[in-house]
Amino acid sequence: MKPRVLQLNPILIPAVNDKLASLYDVHKYFELSDPQAWLGEHGASVDAVITGGHTGISRAMLERLPGLKVVAINGVGTDAVDLAYCRGRGLPVTATLGALTDDVADLAIGLLIAACRNLCAGDRFVRDGQWALHPQPSALPLARRFSGMRVGIVGMGRVGRAVAQRAAAFGCPISYTDLRPMDDLPHRFVNHLLDLAHDADALVLCAAADKAEGIVNAAVLEALGPRGFLVNIARGRLVDEADLTQALAAGRIAGAGLDVFVDEPHVPLALRQSERVTLQAHRASATRETRTAMGEMVLESLAQALAGERPTMSLTTEPRTEPLPVTGAHA
Numbered sequence: 001m002k003p004r005v006l007q008l009n010p011i012l013i014p015a016v017n018d019k020l021a022s023l024y025d026v027h028k029y030f031e032l033s034d035p036q037a038w039l040g041e042h043g044a045s046v047d048a049v050i051t052g053g054h055t056g057i058s059r060a061m062l063e064r065l066p067g068l069k070v071v072a073i074n075g076v077g078t079d080a081v082d083l084a085y086c087r088g089r090g091l092p093v094t095a096t097l098g099a100l101t102d103d104v105a106d107l108a109i110g111l112l113i114a115a116c117r118n119l120c121a122g123d124r125f126v127r128d129g130q131w132a133l134h135p136q137p138s139a140l141p142l143a144r145r146f147s148g149m150r151v152g153i154v155g156m157g158r159v160g161r162a163v164a165q166r167a168a169a170f171g172c173p174i175s176y177t178d179l180r181p182m183d184d185l186p187h188r189f190v191n192h193l194l195d196l197a198h199d200a201d202a203l204v205l206c207a208a209a210d211k212a213e214g215i216v217n218a219a220v221l222e223a224l225g226p227r228g229f230l231v232n233i234a235r236g237r238l239v240d241e242a243d244l245t246q247a248l249a250a251g252r253i254a255g256a257g258l259d260v261f262v263d264e265p266h267v268p269l270a271l272r273q274s275e276r277v278t279l280q281a282h283r284a285s286a287t288r289e290t291r292t293a294m295g296e297m298v299l300e301s302l303a304q305a306l307a308g309e310r311p312t313m314s315l316t317t318e319p320r321t322e323p324l325p326v327t328g329a330h331a
Contacts, residue, residue: 005302015295016292019299069305070302072305075294079211083315097313101158117146152203152204176188176196177191205232225253226254229254255278
């Protein structure tokens with residue numbers, strides 16, 4: 001009999017779904033008509049769970065799955081999983097660490113360039129036929145050069161380092177803040193977020209910071225200043241959205257590029273209506289290449305755990321030799 005897998009989130013890569021279906025008895029929780037009744041009847045026979053970083057799995061559900069051998073997160077976010085409980089239970093929790101790095105960093109730079117150069121406003125200007133009506137060069141305001149901007153990075157994990165590498169290629173001086181300075185980096189470490197914002201033209205949030213909330217507040221935005229830009233490809237709740245909307249409306253910062261929000265998919269109307277903001281729907285990792293790599297890593301974690309091995313990407317069953325990454329949670 002095939003091992004039973006409970007899938008809490010869809011996987012968008014057909015080849016990965018085909019492999020799952022061929023190897024396992026897969027039950028898609030999000031398609032069940034009565035999920036609680038299903039858990040009551042079948043929970044004891046579930047061998048593995050696949051979930052996403054945003055969804056995770058509640059402790060209450062974990063307790064209803066006594067035979068569970070692995071929780072495979074199709075993403076890097078772990079804050080929606082009780083890792084301490086899983087560690088105490090000896091239950092492997094895996095994540096697709098490293099698979100998302102390049103795409104998330106690419107989007108961070110893309111959002112920053114789009115915000116600086118008013119790409120979305122320019123696109124609408126042309127699409128709406130406004131260029132023909134207003135051909136004078138002054139019809140659109142002058143933009144801000146990205147090359148050479150002072151970039152401050154919050155969280156110098158895999159994604160933060162990849163953002164720094166890309167920004168440096170544009171001649172941008174890099175500063176960063178994290179839990180500690182990192183000796184292998186040539187960039188300037190700044191101990192306090194407020195100081196980092198004050199010295200930066202652009203602040204890029206790359207930190208997982210699972211316990212942090214609202215750290216980018218009115219004071220940080222004030223320090224960033226009227227020519228400064230904010231980019232968030234990490235966690236929506238790192239930003240106080242009320243303070244951000246007020247800062248944008250008052251011109252206390254120049255603009256923002258946002259891929260994540262506090263209450264997804266509900267984005268505040270003020271942000272959606274602001275010409276100063278470039279928005280994405282939590283899609284930093286949404287390429288075929290990355291999602292395929294993530295799916296393959298999920299398959300590998302399932303195979304290893306169900307074969308009685310410690311999954312290579314386990315975060316809970318053995319001490320790791322490197323710190324957990326501080327990166328954006330996408331998926």
